[in-house]
Amino acid sequence: MQGTTAPRVRVFPGRRRICDAEPVDILDELRDLIGADQVSTAPERLEAYRYDLSRDPAAQTPLAVVRPVTAEQVQQTMKWAAAQRIPVIPRGAGTSLSGGASAQQGSIVLALDRMTGIAIDPDTRTAVVEPGALNIAVKQAAAEHGLWYPPDPSSVEISSIGGNVATNAGGLCCVKYGVTRDYVLGLDVVLADGRLARLGGPRLKDVAGLSLLQLFVGSEGTLGVVTRIVLRLVPELPPPATLVALFATPDEAAAAVVETCSAVRPSMVELMDNASINAVEDFQSMGLDRAAGALLLIQTDAPGAARELELEVAQRACEKHGATAVFSTDDPEEAQMFVAARRAIFPALDRLGPLMLEDVGVPLPALPALVRGIGAIAQRHRLRIPVVAHAGDGNTHPIIVLDPADPDCRDRAALAYDEIMRLALSLDGTITGEHGIGRIKRPWLAEQLGPDVMDLHARIKNALDPDGLLNPGAGY
Ligand SMILES: Cc1cc2nc3c(=O)[nH]c(=O)nc-3n(C[C@H](O)[C@H](O)[C@H](O)COP(=O)(O)OP(=O)(O)OC[C@H]3O[C@@H](n4cnc5c(N)ncnc54)[C@H](O)[C@@H]3O)c2cc1C
Structure with a gap:
């Protein structure tokens, strides 16, 4: 000690x-x-x-x-x-x-990992959850009542609801169902001086006072400690239909995403590039095509004829943008295999060496330019940068894989890391779509927000945590 x-x-x-x-x-x-x-x-x-x-x-x-x-x-x-x-x-x-x-x-x-209580109220369709409960546990508890908690970060099985709220976590179904913020109805927050503020509650409509509840969602532990969360639940949905398309290049796949999402509203649109596909195959062989330049995983949970229409629109868009193969299935087990492959990317890449993870996002029409630009940055700096994306949200995770045996790899990676964020900003994008600023992205925040918004952040922080004791150095 x-x-x-x-x-x-x-x-x-x-x-x-x-x-x-x-x-x-x-x-x-x-x-x-x-x-x-x-x-x-x-x-x-x-x-x-x-x-x-x-x-x-x-x-x-x-x-x-x-x-x-x-x-x-x-x-x-x-x-x-x-x-x-x-x-x-x-x-x-x-x-x-x-x-x-x-x-x-x-x-x-x-x-907060010992505070894991979960209570479901089917009448108000809400869950009252302690912050340490894992996301998956909330989903399972809701399912026992025929209800569903949609936000599904790839870390669904290992991340806590408190952490999800504090980072406003996204995930795979956000493209249709929104992010954590959209499901938080109430919060208990312990403030820097130890007082407990109860904000919101199990009410779908409540506009009394300023939206302080929303101020704490995504505040990364810098404004207060979340000790209780009231979450909105929705009725469980039938299993989705799944379409998988292969492409020679990731930017063709990205173009197909833009076209699909401008016409219909799929419930999942995920992209894996060739390096991600191969990393997953090396990790746990799932029969993915190692030669594909990119794989798109699109799901629709629309009912009846709308489901067929969404699949058709997606298929046509993929074919128009050069898909080399398109395959669809209604079989939940088959679909689950592709979703599992998508979720396995981080652990698969983690074995390859130290990683520098990016989380940049752009308005959807700029997705092909972002993906092309990341490829050019990887080539220019002679780096391995596999790309995986919540493509329907325009949110990409370029992941720089460092080679410890390459003496100046880390320096080149630092340049690439910076260039990727500047590229996203030049496309009217963001330096982080869902992972948060944390400590690692702090040097770039002012460039995105500008001095006036940074000052506003500082004044809010100062009002709530004047001694700067809550998560110093993180967030803003
Ligand atoms: C394999 C993998 C896949 C991932 N996929 C996704 C994804 O698809 N989408 C996504 O958004 N993220 C993803 N993440 C990132 C991560 O899982 C999320 O940011 C998650 O919300 C963090 O939750 P946690 O419980 O682990 O929080 P922690 O890592 O413990 O903390 C995260 C932040 O929240 C603050 N915090 C935590 N609990 C509280 C609390 N009770 N009160 C106040 N502040 C608190 C911390 O101070 C910190 O700033 C992924 C991570 C991994 C490892």
Whole structure:
């Protein structure tokens, strides 16, 4: 355990000193408040909660990992942290790909992973969920009542609802059903000073007061700690029909996406390029065509004749833009195999070497230009940059694979990483479509938002967290 006694007075001047003659361990105060079981300084625990899945090399060992089981314990922790001026890193399941949950020097990690309660109310079609519940668990609980919680990040099985809310997570069905924000009706948020704000509730319509609820969705743990979430559920849908098309190049596939989505509203439109297809095949052979330049996975859940129409429109668009093969199926198991292949891309690429993950998005008509531009950047910098995309949203994940044996690969990758974001911005796009700014994308944020909007962010942050203790260095 490090630095938890008297020297911290010098690190954080002005902090209340308990007793000059006999400095107390400030973590013991916290243990007294919320129970010793909730506060760990075991080295293996500190190491496990130091990083999120972005493996940000700048992540530091925290002072302690705090794992409350009630909202009251979260409040006590925040009050204690405010009094001691200890930075707090809220954490869900740690699957962030932007360094949003990586620990900082002198901070505690406030992990919500033991708060996993879920209650479904079929009458209001809502779920009341604690932040640590996994997305998949909410889907399963809703399904028991014939209901569905749509947001489905590829990390559906490993990410928490609290993390999904804090990052406004997207996913595969957002193209038709929207993102996490569209399903959040209510939030309990513990503020930086330990007070609990209850915002919204199980009401479909509620315009009383400013939309503070929405301010906290996507705020990346920088404005408050989410301890309870009321989610909107919808009736379960019948299984979708699936169309798979192969192309010689990703930009042909992207052109087919633009044409399809300008005419109909599929429930899923995902793109994998040749490198992604091959990485997945190497990881767990699924019989994908290794020679294809790109694969499009399109689903429709429209009822009756509209389903046939959507499939036809998609097929015609794919053929017009040079598809070398088009295949459709109503068999849910067959469809699930392609969805599983799409979801397997990150773990498949993760085995190839250190990764630098991008998450840029553009207005849909600019998707072919973005995909072409990423290909040109990869060639110019002699880098492997597989591309996978929630293509119907114009949201791509170019993933730079670093080669540790190549001495200046990391420098070239840094240039490419920067160029990809500038390319997206030049196409009226965004530097992050769904993963969030975290710590990794912070240097580019001002370029997208401009000085006035950055100032607005700073003023909101200052109003809610004047001492800057909530997730410092992350978000805005
Ligand atoms: C294989 C893989 C696939 C992925 N696919 C997608 C995808 O399709 N779409 C997508 O959007 N993302 C995707 N992600 C990224 C990641 O899963 C999401 O950002 C997810 O929402 C993070 O949830 P988490 O519980 O892991 O949060 P964490 O990683 O623990 O934290 C993420 C951020 O939320 C904050 N936070 C967490 N919990 C709280 C809370 N209770 N209160 C306040 N702040 C909190 C943290 O401080 C941090 O800033 C993927 C990640 C992986 C590894």
